[in-house]
Amino acid sequence: MNISFHKMHGAGNDFIVIDDSGLRFPLDDTPFIQKMTARRTGVGCDGVLLIQPSETADFRMRFINPDGGEVDMCGNGARCIARRAFDLGLVTEDMTIETGAGRVEAQVLGRQVRICLTEPKDLKLGLDAGLERPLDFLNTGVEHAVDWVDDPSEIDVQVLGKKIREHPLFGSGGTNANFAKVEADGSIILRTYERGVEAETLACGTGAAAVGLIAAEKGWVSLPVPVHCAGGYDLVIDLFRNKATLTGGAEYVFEGTVEYGDRV
Numbered sequence: 001m002n003i004s005f006h007k008m009h010g011a012g013n014d015f016i017v018i019d020d021s022g023l024r025f026p027l028d029d030t031p032f033i034q035k036m037t038a039r040r041t042g043v044g045c046d047g048v049l050l051i052q053p054s055e056t057a058d059f060r061m062r063f064i065n066p067d068g069g070e071v072d073m074c075g076n077g078a079r080c081i082a083r084r085a086f087d088l089g090l091v092t093e094d095m096t097i098e099t100g101a102g103r104v105e106a107q108v109l110g111r112q113v114r115i116c117l118t119e120p121k122d123l124k125l126g127l128d129a130g131l132e133r134p135l136d137f138l139n140t141g142v143e144h145a146v147d148w149v150d151d152p153s154e155i156d157v158q159v160l161g162k163k164i165r166e167h168p169l170f171g172s173g174g175t176n177a178n179f180a181k182v183e184a185d186g187s188i189i190l191r192t193y194e195r196g197v198e199a200e201t202l203a204c205g206t207g208a209a210a211v212g213l214i215a216a217e218k219g220w221v222s223l224p225v226p227v228h229c230a231g232g233y234d235l236v237i238d239l240f241r242n243k244a245t246l247t248g249g250a251e252y253v254f255e256g257t258v259e260y261g262d263r264v
């Protein structure tokens with residue numbers, strides 16, 4: 001079987017996007033997913049996004065990390081899949097998407113896409129993880145720990161990110177780890193170690209939402225707040241009816257086909 005895909009990125013967070021309306025994607029074939037998402041020997045991406053039919057929204061989004069594990073939400077992924085579903089003619093500019101975290105709303109605004117995430121939960125401030133600084137935590141669809149640092153560019157994200165990602169404080173599922181700083185102009189610089197990628201990515205939408213909401217809660221920034229991501233793109237975080245909105249670019253990179261069952 002041939003699997004057609006579009007490679008897209010949202011603020012530098014890159015994805016393989018597949019129209020899986022026929023429910024044929026081999027979701028339980030972890031070795032195949034790992035091979036397809038591998039950076040040097042496969043297509044390479046920070047996650048696989050499937051468009052599937054839904055009974056409760058315009059369509060259902062499935063998100064699979066490069067390690068093959070499915071998680072509930074991906075903010076930048078949701079923005080990319082919204083644009084793809086719109087371009088496929090499956091939805092209008094304003095759409096609803098069923099996700100593991102709940103139903104979310106998205107809006108295609110030309111080449112920008114805005115997503116309104118599910119209500120944030122499990123806010124914890126000042127967690128003592130035995131590290132240099134206390135951590136904050138917020139679930140914005142997936143789990144995010146935040147370490148507020150003096151200079152994100154000085155942080156060894158691979159080493160400290162992995163430590164936080166696997167810290168027993170966050171249970172067996174672990175967490176994503178964010179290193180953030182509020183700038184003098186009220187914007188935020190962010191670097192994220194992503195669970196399931198097990199490395200730093202160039203952007204993380206739910207991570208940007210977590211740092212934006214926590215910084216606003218602490219009175220450090222006013223919303224909307226621009227978040228400067230590691231790849232040089234910005235995401236804008238705001239609040240709408242107690243939910244974070246996330247706005248930024250969602251771009252096509254290339255399209256292709258992988259053969260399933262034979263070679264990737």
Ligand SMILES: N[C@@H](CCC[C@H](N)C(=O)O)C(=O)O
Pocket residue numbers: 013046047065071073074075076077142143176194195196197203204205206207
């Ligand atoms: N990059 C994403 C988050 C994807 C999920 C993450 N890898 C996890 O396992 O929680 C985003 O833009 O939100």
